[in-house]
Amino acid sequence: MKMLKKTWPFHVMLLPAMIFLFLFSYLPMGGIVMAFQDYKPWEGISGSAWVGLDNFRYLFERDDSVQVIWNTLVIAVAKMIFNLLVPFVFAILLNEIRQVGLQRSIQTLVYLPHFLSWVILGGILVDLLAPAGLLNRVLGEFGINPILFLGDNNWFRFTVIVSDVWKEFGYNTIIFLAALATINPSLYEAAEMDGATRFKQTLHITIPSLIPITIVVGTLALGNVLNAGFDQIFNLYNPLVYETGDIIDTFVYRTAILNGEMGFGTAIGLFKSVISMVLILISYRLAYKWAGYRIF
Amino acid sequence: MYHKSKSYRVFNVVNTIFLIILSILCIVPLIHVLAVSFSSKAAADANIVSLIPIDFSLEAYKKTINNPAFLRSIMIAVARTVVGTLITLVITFLAAYPLSKENSAFRSRTVYSWIFVFSMVFNGGLVPFYEVIQSLHLMNTFWVLVLPSAVNTFLVILMLNFFRGIPKELEEASLMDGAGHFRTLFSVYLPISLPSIATISLFSMVFHWNSWFDGLLYINNAKDFPLATFLQTIIIQRDMSSMSMNPQEMELISQTTVKAAQIFIGAAPILIVYPFLQKYFVKGMTVGSVKG
Numbered sequence: 001m002k003m004l005k006k007t008w009p010f011h012v013m014l015l016p017a018m019i020f021l022f023l024f025s026y027l028p029m030g031g032i033v034m035a036f037q038d039y040k041p042w043e044g045i046s047g048s049a050w051v052g053l054d055n056f057r058y059l060f061e062r063d064d065s066v067q068v069i070w071n072t073l074v075i076a077v078a079k080m081i082f083n084l085l086v087p088f089v090f091a092i093l094l095n096e097i098r099q100v101g102l103q104r105s106i107q108t109l110v111y112l113p114h115f116l117s118w119v120i121l122g123g124i125l126v127d128l129l130a131p132a133g134l135l136n137r138v139l140g141e142f143g144i145n146p147i148l149f150l151g152d153n154n155w156f157r158f159t160v161i162v163s164d165v166w167k168e169f170g171y172n173t174i175i176f177l178a179a180l181a182t183i184n185p186s187l188y189e190a191a192e193m194d195g196a197t198r199f200k201q202t203l204h205i206t207i208p209s210l211i212p213i214t215i216v217v218g219t220l221a222l223g224n225v226l227n228a229g230f231d232q233i234f235n236l237y238n239p240l241v242y243e244t245g246d247i248i249d250t251f252v253y254r255t256a257i258l259n260g261e262m263g264f265g266t267a268i269g270l271f272k273s274v275i276s277m278v279l280i281l282i283s284y285r286l287a288y289k290w291a292g293y294r295i296f
Numbered sequence: 297m298y299h300k301s302k303s304y305r306v307f308n309v310v311n312t313i314f315l316i317i318l319s320i321l322c323i324v325p326l327i328h329v330l331a332v333s334f335s336s337k338a339a340a341d342a343n344i345v346s347l348i349p350i351d352f353s354l355e356a357y358k359k360t361i362n363n364p365a366f367l368r369s370i371m372i373a374v375a376r377t378v379v380g381t382l383i384t385l386v387i388t389f390l391a392a393y394p395l396s397k398e399n400s401a402f403r404s405r406t407v408y409s410w411i412f413v414f415s416m417v418f419n420g421g422l423v424p425f426y427e428v429i430q431s432l433h434l435m436n437t438f439w440v441l442v443l444p445s446a447v448n449t450f451l452v453i454l455m456l457n458f459f460r461g462i463p464k465e466l467e468e469a470s471l472m473d474g475a476g477h478f479r480t481l482f483s484v485y486l487p488i489s490l491p492s493i494a495t496i497s498l499f500s501m502v503f504h505w506n507s508w509f510d511g512l513l514y515i516n517n518a519k520d521f522p523l524a525t526f527l528q529t530i531i532i533q534r535d536m537s538s539m540s541m542n543p544q545e546m547e548l549i550s551q552t553t554v555k556a557a558q559i560f561i562g563a564a565p566i567l568i569v570y571p572f573l574q575k576y577f578v579k580g581m582t583v584g585s586v587k588g
Contacts, residue, residue: 009477010394010402017391017447018411023432024425024444025415031424041427090318093311102312108574109319115566115573116326117506119524123531123559124325127332127552132343134328170322174578198304223417231509235532249422256423257513269421277418295453296395296409 035270039263048263055267065251065268071157072247075228078161080221086169088214091176092206096198107177110170122235125163126150156241164232172217179213180206212291219287223280226272248272326563333357333556340552356553360561368519369526370561372438376522377504380442384500385493387446392455393481416449429514440514441522445503451496458492459485495576498569505565527562531555 004011035055037048059065090110097103113121128134129149136146149159183205191201230249237245248268256265287293327347332340336351344350360366395412399405419425425444434440462485470480486493511525518529 007394007402007404010397011404013390013394013477013481014408016387017452018408020387020443020447021411021415024428024447025419028420028424028428029418031420031427034424034427090315093315096308096311097315102316106315106319110322111574111577112326112567112570113322115502115506115570116563117508117524119506119508119528119532120559120563121325123527123555124329126532127556128325128328134346137343137346166322178578197301198307234509235528252422257426262423262427266421266423269423273418273421280417296413296456 032266032270034263035267037263039266041260041262051263055264056271058264059267059271064246067243068246068248068251071244072226072228075157075160075233075245075247076225078157079164079229080218080224082161082165083168083172084214084218084221086165087172087176088210090169091173091180091210092202094173094177095180095206107170107173110173112170113167114171116167118231118235121163121167122232125236129159150236151238151240153241153244156237156245160229160232160236160245163236164229175213175217176210179210183209216287216291216293219283219290220293222283223276225279226276326560329556329559333553333560335553337551337553340556353553356551356557357561359551359554360557365519366523366526366558369521369523372520373505373523375438376441376507377501379438380445380504381497381500383442383446384448384451385497388448388451388455388496389486389489389493390481391447392452392459393477393485395452396456396459412449412452415447426513435514436516436520438520441507441510442504444510445507448500448503451499454499455489455492455496458489462488491576494572495579498573498576501569502566502573523562527558531559 031045033045034048036050036052037045038051038054039045039048094103094106097106130136131146131148135149139147147155149155187205188201191205196204226248228247228249230247230253233245233247233250234253237250249272252265252268255261255268284293284295324347328345331347331349332345333356334349334352334354335345336353337355339345339350394402395405395408397405420428429435429440429444434443466484467480470484471477475483506524507522508524508528511521512528515521515525518526521529
């Protein structure tokens with residue numbers, strides 16, 4: 001009670017945030033019961049029939065939902081790998097540029113796409129990657145036939161992964177550059193005295209000192225294994241490439257919101273949320289254990 | 297010395313050229329759109345524009361500006377960005393202060409932190425969220441664009457990390473002088489927090505300007521779409537059935553050059569705040585990830 005007398009302003013300050021979290025984060029969690037119902041919007045949660053685990057059984061029996069889970073995994077894992085690898089290499093190469101002005105200019109340009117939305121970039125890419133678009137015109141100069149980057153099941157995933165890496169590699173580099181800036185210069189000086197070439201120095205000083213942060217970033221990315229990027233896919237795909245490009249989030253939107261299979265949509269959403277939560281908790285645990293990373 | 301060796305000099309030149317090309321590739325698509333938007337309709341339709349406008353023309357921008365639906369969506373996007381950022385800012389600022397306290401000073405901190413963290417790692421998914429929006433009667437209102445995203449745990453963490461960097465003596469002196477926590481927060485913390493308030497505002501502004509899915513999902517009338525949603529429907533979906541427009545209007549906005557102009561106008565505010573943003577986001581990105 002004495003404690004409350006001193007801390008009441010703190011509780012008041014947290015009240016607005018708590019109200020919003022309750023309304024828009026915790027209240028929807030209650031709606032999860034829809035996953036165990038044959039939900040009818042006009043009947044509501046209290047009026048809809050309970051079906052137990054039928055929606056989940058259905059999830060693994062339907063060919064399209066199994067395909068969608070597979071697509072999600074393939075796209076998300078590929079993005080995780082390349083979004084770690086490319087920034088890692090890029091940071092090391094950028095670090096070799098000694099002219100500060102040039103280094104800054106390059107950074108400014110590569111960070112930019114991160115801040116543009118997938119609506120804007122989608123609009124640009126659809127035009128750029130069209131059969132008669134700029135990229136295919138350039139490829140045509142080298143005698144390559146037009147490629148349907150966004151309309152061909154063999155090419156769609158490739159396009160999605162490459163364009164995502166293109167958008168994010170600059171931004172993802174920041175964290176590696178920050179780690180590079182903390183390396184003690186005397187390490188390089190000592191290595192130079194011993195006659196190590198720049199390549200040897202990179203191999204034995206630069207890369208090892210990036211390993212801890214790489215582990216943190218890589219571990220934390222684990223929680224995204226079912227996040228293949230709704231915004232990007234939704235703005236780039238079309239019915240021609242559903243087979244390889246449809247992911248859990250876009251599938252939920254189409255089945256639940258457009259086709260009205262609310263119970264089923266909730267079940268896939270729940271499947272995704274639970275697996276993601278478990279992975280996130282594991283990854284935060286590991287990041288704390290291996291690198292002392294904490295969020296709060 | 298490595299930097300004098302011949303092989304290193306060769307590497308350096310190759311590396312520099314490679315990175316310059318790579319960085320230019322990051323903005324080439326944008327330059328292409330800009331070039332198309334300033335080209336004549338004929339040149340754009342013939343697919344001959346690359347990076348420089350052909351038959352320079354301002355026609356596309358004139359048509360865009362004269363489209364009342366487009367202007368209206370800009371107004372809604374601006375209103376959303378301003379109101380949404382203000383709400384987020386107030387909530388974040390208030391919540392970060394108590395959360396930045398030591399456990400000994402504020403024992404309930406642990407419980408509150410867990411409430412925040414759990415909301416970050418687990419959610420009900422799209423369908424239950426949609427149902428909540430409906431039952432709160434937020435469908436087809438302006439508020440649906442700003443209220444659900446009002447609390448952003450990432451921004452709260454950013455702010456509380458900044459508060460932790462403020463010397464404790466400041467707070468102690470203020471409390472000693474008889475000021476309460478609210479007074480301390482607004483008279484002592486607020487003035488020195490301006491850089492991090494700027495950071496949070498910029499992140500929030502970019503978020504609101506770019507958001508499109510909530511408009512598509514929760515607003516049925518295309519007249520009330522914010523710009524990002526409007527662009528999504530006319531540029532990406534190219535499905536006019538929901539837009540209730542006459543054929544002339546459809547022809548007007550589906551033109552290649554007009555589309556390019558609209559894309560560019562949609563990206564312009566981001567390009568304008570970007571230089572200011574850049575100063576801050578590096579800090580924002582590394583806070584809480586690399587410690588020490």
